[in-house]
Amino acid sequence: MAHRNFKMIGYVVYGRGSFNQLDDIIKPHRQGDAPMIFLVDHFFEGKALPNRIQLRGKDKIIFVDVTYEPKTTYVDKLASDLKAEFGKVSGIIGIGGGSAMDLAKAVSLMMNNPGSSADYQGWDLVKLPGVYKVNIKTLRRTGAEVSRTTVLTGPEKKLGMNSDFTPFDQIVLDPELTANAPANQRFYTGMDCYIHCIESLTGTFLNEFSKSYGEKALELCREVFVQKKVWDDECDDKLMMASYAGGMSIAYSQVGVAHAVSYGLSYLLGTKHGVGNCIVFDKLEAYYPEGVKEFKYMVEKNKIDIPQNICKGLTDEQFDTMINVSLGMKPLWENALGKDWETKMNRDKLRRLYELL
Numbered sequence: 001m002a003h004r005n006f007k008m009i010g011y012v013v014y015g016r017g018s019f020n021q022l023d024d025i026i027k028p029h030r031q032g033d034a035p036m037i038f039l040v041d042h043f044f045e046g047k048a049l050p051n052r053i054q055l056r057g058k059d060k061i062i063f064v065d066v067t068y069e070p071k072t073t074y075v076d077k078l079a080s081d082l083k084a085e086f087g088k089v090s091g092i093i094g095i096g097g098g099s100a101m102d103l104a105k106a107v108s109l110m111m112n113n114p115g116s117s118a119d120y121q122g123w124d125l126v127k128l129p130g131v132y133k134v135n136i137k138t139l140r141r142t143g144a145e146v147s148r149t150t151v152l153t154g155p156e157k158k159l160g161m162n163s164d165f166t167p168f169d170q171i172v173l174d175p176e177l178t179a180n181a182p183a184n185q186r187f188y189t190g191m192d193c194y195i196h197c198i199e200s201l202t203g204t205f206l207n208e209f210s211k212s213y214g215e216k217a218l219e220l221c222r223e224v225f226v227q228k229k230v231w232d233d234e235c236d237d238k239l240m241m242a243s244y245a246g247g248m249s250i251a252y253s254q255v256g257v258a259h260a261v262s263y264g265l266s267y268l269l270g271t272k273h274g275v276g277n278c279i280v281f282d283k284l285e286a287y288y289p290e291g292v293k294e295f296k297y298m299v300e301k302n303k304i305d306i307p308q309n310i311c312k313g314l315t316d317e318q319f320d321t322m323i324n325v326s327l328g329m330k331p332l333w334e335n336a337l338g339k340d341w342e343t344k345m346n347r348d349k350l351r352r353l354y355e356l357l
Helices: 018-029 072-086 100-112 183-203 210-228 233-251 256-269 271-280 289-301 316-327 330-337 347-356
Strands: 010-012 036-041 060-064 091-096 134-139 152-153 158-162 170-173
Touching: 010 233, 018 091, 018 170, 036 100, 036 210, 072 091, 072 100, 072 152, 091 100, 100 134, 100 152, 100 158, 152 183, 152 347, 158 256, 158 330, 158 347, 170 233, 183 233, 183 256, 210 233, 210 289, 256 271, 256 316, 256 330, 256 347, 271 289
Parallel strands: 010 170, 036 060, 036 091, 091 134, 134 170
Antiparallel strands: 152 158
């Protein structure tokens, strides 16, 4: 049996205030007068964080629209505009949550690969390394900062650019940057990590590598959302590392039913990834009974409202679109249900699941 030889990120810096080292970290990667491009979540426009970025020469901050999850058309425009303005760039630095992260990965790759980013939605289709890329996260998520994918919504599907060229060269884990997030957003992104771990730890792809990271990430999630009574700095520290460990867990395994189904919601309805996973997981007692029971307790304890009835009134054609996207996530279904997953999940069964959401 051939074992998977998986690509990890190049460098990691962790700690409160580590963002202040960014200028020194990227300095060795500057190429002549080619600029560093900072893709910053538009949430921070007019706020203090962008003023902390030290711009050199032609460096540029672009506030990216993350209202919806990244589309291939948006990635292509960003890369095309940068090529037209600068010719080449030294690197792409993504600052924000998961969408800013995915944009940074994808734009980096498209600076050096021809065609459209839609051409590379799939597994191991990217042929050339991108430019130097860095991630600074401002929300706790499922560890996309360590993954080999960048999830994009294309003209026909929602699917990642999954390749060994996709992982970041550098990540900066500064818990100070995740403070003061709105409670709902904080919960949805934290639960995205929790769901990640449940799917990994109960999946058929599970191994000791994935298990060791997944169990630690789950422990940290529980300490924050089950045991803690008041949110404090320690919660931000714990969830920062839960996100990283959760990402490492699925780097050598896979996610499952919640992610496979939520991809359909995101493609059709534009549902954000974190809240989409919560909407779906809330109805998955048949697949993850213990995890869903604990999830519902955390929802109640933290006084969070999970959106309901978001698929009410959809047409047959719209349901078919979501089903097509979801069933296209074959590795996720195989991890959740086994190699014979197609005997356990069909279009009618998936339609009934979507009707519950």
